[in-house]
Amino acid sequence: MKDFKVKKVEKSLEKELQHKIDYKTKPLGSLGKLEDIALQIGLIQETLSPKIKSPTVLVFAGDHGIANDGVSPYPQEVTYQMVMNFLNEGAGINVFARQNGLVVKVVDAGVNYDFGSLGKLLHYKVNKGTRSFLNNTAMERIELSECFIKGSAIVNDLFEKGCNCIAFGEMGIGNTSSAAMLMHYFTETDLHDCVGRGTGLDNKGLKKKIGVLEAAVEFHGELEDWEKIMMAFSGFEIAMMTGAMLQAAENKMVILLDGFIATTAYLAAYKLYPEIKNYVIACHLSDEKGHKLLLEYLGVSPLLSLGMRLGEGTGTAIAFPIVNASVNFLNEMASFESAGVSNKE
Numbered sequence: 001m002k003d004f005k006v007k008k009v010e011k012s013l014e015k016e017l018q019h020k021i022d023y024k025t026k027p028l029g030s031l032g033k034l035e036d037i038a039l040q041i042g043l044i045q046e047t048l049s050p051k052i053k054s055p056t057v058l059v060f061a062g063d064h065g066i067a068n069d070g071v072s073p074y075p076q077e078v079t080y081q082m083v084m085n086f087l088n089e090g091a092g093i094n095v096f097a098r099q100n101g102l103v104v105k106v107v108d109a110g111v112n113y114d115f116g117s118l119g120k121l122l123h124y125k126v127n128k129g130t131r132s133f134l135n136n137t138a139m140e141r142i143e144l145s146e147c148f149i150k151g152s153a154i155v156n157d158l159f160e161k162g163c164n165c166i167a168f169g170e171m172g173i174g175n176t177s178s179a180a181m182l183m184h185y186f187t188e189t190d191l192h193d194c195v196g197r198g199t200g201l202d203n204k205g206l207k208k209k210i211g212v213l214e215a216a217v218e219f220h221g222e223l224e225d226w227e228k229i230m231m232a233f234s235g236f237e238i239a240m241m242t243g244a245m246l247q248a249a250e251n252k253m254v255i256l257l258d259g260f261i262a263t264t265a266y267l268a269a270y271k272l273y274p275e276i277k278n279y280v281i282a283c284h285l286s287d288e289k290g291h292k293l294l295l296e297y298l299g300v301s302p303l304l305s306l307g308m309r310l311g312e313g314t315g316t317a318i319a320f321p322i323v324n325a326s327v328n329f330l331n332e333m334a335s336f337e338s339a340g341v342s343n344k345e
């Protein structure tokens, strides 16, 4: 597997940044979380005047063998159909990204469809969907390794073009099942607390999904090795996101985290390089069961909780103005001194 150089942020500017934040024309601490984000981005970029440049949503798409085992109310072909929808700018993520000034790029990480040489799509297909993890490992070791290499290449390409902030989203019918298994195995949380309704299963459907995932646990047994867990349950889009997030952290880019599935990709990255935590902003709390516990496990608190459960990166695009506001107040707000306003005694 590819290695990454993920380092803790350098803290030498922390005092000066905090001073700059504290001496803006406002009561001390009154911008709450915006102050935390301003400090975090200042530390990531090692400057008192951080800037968000070419913010980009990467939507990683991949298909899942498990989708054919009755774990999602929607058929597998929705994955490629949604990819076309993304490219035609008609999906939720396109609307919100357009509204808030983010560019959307769509990655074919492993969709079960031949897109030919379709322009605009980033062609990084590893295979046409994973195998069902009900009675097999989802992917080979070499495929997992390929996901890391490709994820890294995609991020480096953006970085070289001047982007310093990446939002991570995904598309892949059946991927809440993959994500639930990754959470279960990586965090040792009870399976029932990791499995949710995904795209909207009813009670009967949820019961069936839990049964399928229990059977998969029975088949795979105990696994502790990171690679074995990923090979058993990950999707190509999830593993490629993991590699991409690690490259983003190595490049000292800001990482915006979407919902349950993107968070399991981050979980896999965090298990390898816990220092990645310094670069991550959790944008929203998904309504998918498991996400709250997972964010608590990771020790991050989400900016928003709007009852959304869509994926695609939509939570990041909705939260993005908050991130922008944090950087803007740090750069543009007057200080007590510059505005001639009296500070408290």
Ligand SMILES: Cc1cc2ncn([C@H]3O[C@H](COP(=O)(O)O)[C@@H](O)[C@H]3O)c2cc1C
Residues within 6 Å of the ligand: 071, 072, 073, 074, 078, 082, 170, 171, 172, 173, 174, 175, 176, 177, 197, 198, 199, 200, 310, 311, 312
């Ligand atoms: C039309 C449509 C658009 C979507 N956009 C994101 N997802 C989301 O739902 C899927 C995961 O849920 P499950 O595990 O239940 O299949 C993923 O593709 C995720 O991104 C969608 C799902 C559908 C149906």
Ligand SMILES: O=C(O)c1cccnc1
Residues within 6 Å of the ligand: 176, 198, 199, 258, 259, 260, 261, 262, 286, 287, 288, 291, 308, 309, 310, 311, 312
């Ligand atoms: O939180 C998510 O990412 C999510 C939840 C349900 C369906 N798709 C995505």
